[in-house]
Amino acid sequence: xxxxxxxxxxxxxxxxxxxxxxxxxxxxxxxxxxxxxxxxxxxxxxxxxxxxxxxxxxxxxxxxxxxxxxxxxxxxxxxxxxxxxxxxxxxxxxxxxxxxxxxxxxxxxxxxxxxxxxxxxxxxxxxxxxxxxxxxxxxxxxxxxxxxxxxxxxxxxxxxxxxxxxxxxxxxxxxxxxxxxxxxxxxxxxxxxxxxxxxxxxxxxxxxxxxxxxxxxxxxxxxxxxxxxxxxxxxxxxxxxxxxxxxxxxxxxxxxxxxxxxxxxxxxxxxxxxxxxxxxxxxxxxxxxxxxxxxxxxxxxxxxxxxxxx
Amino acid sequence: xxxxxxxxxxxxxxxxxxxxxxxxxxxxxxxxxxxxxxxxxxxxxxxxxxxxxxxxxxxxxxxxxxxxxxxxxxxxxxxxxxxxxxxxxxxxxxxxxxxxxxxxxxxxxxxxxxxxxxxxxxxxxxxxxxxxxxxxxxxxxxxxxxxxxxxxxxxxxxxxxxxxxxxxxxxxxxxxxxxxxxxxxxxxxxxxxxxxxxxxxxxxxxxxxxxxxxxxxxxxxxxxxxxxxxxxxxxxxxxxxxxxxxxxxxxxxxxxxxxxxxxxxxxxxxxxxxxxxxxxxxxx
Numbered sequence: 001x002x003x004x005x006x007x008x009x010x011x012x013x014x015x016x017x018x019x020x021x022x023x024x025x026x027x028x029x030x031x032x033x034x035x036x037x038x039x040x041x042x043x044x045x046x047x048x049x050x051x052x053x054x055x056x057x058x059x060x061x062x063x064x065x066x067x068x069x070x071x072x073x074x075x076x077x078x079x080x081x082x083x084x085x086x087x088x089x090x091x092x093x094x095x096x097x098x099x100x101x102x103x104x105x106x107x108x109x110x111x112x113x114x115x116x117x118x119x120x121x122x123x124x125x126x127x128x129x130x131x132x133x134x135x136x137x138x139x140x141x142x143x144x145x146x147x148x149x150x151x152x153x154x155x156x157x158x159x160x161x162x163x164x165x166x167x168x169x170x171x172x173x174x175x176x177x178x179x180x181x182x183x184x185x186x187x188x189x190x191x192x193x194x195x196x197x198x199x200x201x202x203x204x205x206x207x208x209x210x211x212x213x214x215x216x217x218x219x220x221x222x223x224x225x226x227x228x229x230x231x232x233x234x235x236x237x238x239x240x241x242x243x244x245x246x247x248x249x250x251x252x253x254x255x256x257x258x259x260x261x262x263x264x265x266x267x268x269x270x271x272x273x274x275x276x277x278x279x280x281x282x283x284x285x286x287x288x289x290x291x292x293x294x295x296x297x298x299x300x301x302x303x304x305x306x307x308x309x310x
Numbered sequence: 311x312x313x314x315x316x317x318x319x320x321x322x323x324x325x326x327x328x329x330x331x332x333x334x335x336x337x338x339x340x341x342x343x344x345x346x347x348x349x350x351x352x353x354x355x356x357x358x359x360x361x362x363x364x365x366x367x368x369x370x371x372x373x374x375x376x377x378x379x380x381x382x383x384x385x386x387x388x389x390x391x392x393x394x395x396x397x398x399x400x401x402x403x404x405x406x407x408x409x410x411x412x413x414x415x416x417x418x419x420x421x422x423x424x425x426x427x428x429x430x431x432x433x434x435x436x437x438x439x440x441x442x443x444x445x446x447x448x449x450x451x452x453x454x455x456x457x458x459x460x461x462x463x464x465x466x467x468x469x470x471x472x473x474x475x476x477x478x479x480x481x482x483x484x485x486x487x488x489x490x491x492x493x494x495x496x497x498x499x500x501x502x503x504x505x506x507x508x509x510x511x512x513x514x515x516x517x518x519x520x521x522x523x524x525x526x527x528x529x530x531x532x533x534x535x536x537x538x539x540x541x542x543x544x545x546x547x548x549x550x551x552x553x554x555x556x557x558x559x560x561x562x563x564x565x566x567x568x569x570x571x572x573x574x575x576x577x578x579x580x581x582x583x584x585x586x587x588x589x590x591x592x593x594x
């Protein structure tokens with residue numbers, strides 16, 4: 001039996017290791033043979049494809065809003081997020097800075113991103129899930145600096161985006177812009193993406209800077225009801241998303257630089273993941289639906305603060 | 311004065327000619343030759359073994375197989391359509407003839423991405439035909455039929471555009487002669503029309519094939535990017551590049567480039583052959 005996992009961009013390496021482990025576990029349990037096919041792309045674009053008919057048995061996207069959109073189109077139950085533990089996100093991540101070796105521009109905190117002469121690389125929040133987490137993490141920092149004043153936080157974001165020379169469509173594109181094309185002084189990146197970039201560039205050239213505070217990104221997973229009902233794959237699809245929560249699944253997540261939910265695994269990998277103050281989107285922005293409408297809908301705050309070529 | 315002026319102008323001409331030829335060769339080298347060379351060099355950057363390993367990866371083999379299948383399907387459709395359309399346009403005057411000519415050229419002017427989006431709007435789950443297709447469990451977008459349709463869209467003009475001017479120039483006399491001697495329509499087509507257009511037809515088929523194998527934009531929209539299932543070679547190149555597998559990306563790119571070069575080589579050989587053929591038949 002074959003199931004399809006439609007995922008976002010930076011999980012390529014993670015699921016390349018999860019899938020064979022899952023298949024081995026099923027085979028070991030004397031269950032049916034199962035293979036998992038993958039499709040990767042920008043989180044928003046992937047959600048769009050599933051809405052338009054891409055038959056994903058499982059979606060593993062960058063943010064809950066994208067799965068909400070699929071649910072709104074009637075492909076899975078609206079209460080999907082309460083069907084699995086931990087808000088349906090088996091692993092978390094956060095947003096960190098990737099800078100060039102020696103940190104020549106001395107970037108330590110979010111305020112340093114708005115300094116004149118600092119070039120910031122981040123993808124387009126309209127198409128990239130990671131970019132939305134970047135935006136909200138920076139916005140929260142702007143709010144903190146301004147003592148909660150919204151107008152000043154917006155001015156902060158305007159200055160930040162004046163430092164952004166190019167918006168890639170996806171997180172991986174932005175990473176390659178920074179690492180391979182050598183553009184920019186700092187890349188706002190998923191923690192897992194930053195670690196992976198370090199691992200891929202064995203000759204060095206980059207270092208990770210952990211800001212004092214950042215957002216707790218919770219990438220969710222869900223079984224797509226309409227697809228598994230029609231294809232008769234529910235059992236395997238359900239086993240697949242549950243596998244992510246098992247000790248083995250959690251350890252693979254941690255090895256691929258996603259923060260595990262399991263306390264035991266988190267402790268074992270304690271040295272890998274630096275400690276920093278993490279806030280959730282619920283605490284600061286009242287959840288994804290509100291955050292989307294306020295910041296990323298057409299004509300909302302992102303459109304107001306970002307002027308192309310500005 | 312004039313006598314002295316003419317050779318001077320002539321040498322000016324020679325100089326300008328050399329400059330222009332040099333410029334054209336330089337541009338062709340920098341814009342066409344160099345990138346091709348870089349693709350080959352990068353592909354072998356980590357040795358022939360890595361190159362072979364990259365090409366025998368299962369997903370890559372699937373991408374190559376899919377690309378060849380899609381090219382075959384779309385070239386067949388394009389050829390049948392191209393011959394039929396060229397026949398109509400070259401042989402008959404009818405209402406809507408110029409409209410048909412314009413429609414054939416549409417894929418040259420419309421962005422391939424639009425071609426892909428139209429497929430989604432038509433055949434997607436929420437498209438016009440979506441409910442019908444879903445009720446009958448027919449998959450078009452994010453599956454082979456959608457990829458073929460999108461490729462057909464971009465390759466549609468190639469055969470027709472090669473044939474129309476030739477068939478117009480040749481005129482209908484030979485066909486009329488065959489018909490008046492009692493040949494059936496089908497016999498006329500096989501024995502008279504087809505031999506007359508065969509070189510142009512093959513050229514069109516080769517060009518359509520090259521375009522079909524290389525198409526990225528339209529296919530990208532309708533593919534769904536399912537690894538080992540709906541990725542063609544151009545999509546596989548992008549995926550490998552983004553997967554940090556740069557050498558593998560260039561390896562697949564080099565195969566794509568070689569397929570294109572083989573196509574061009576065949577086209578060149580064909581043109582040579584068609585030249586000698588015409589000279590033999592109609593000595594000047």
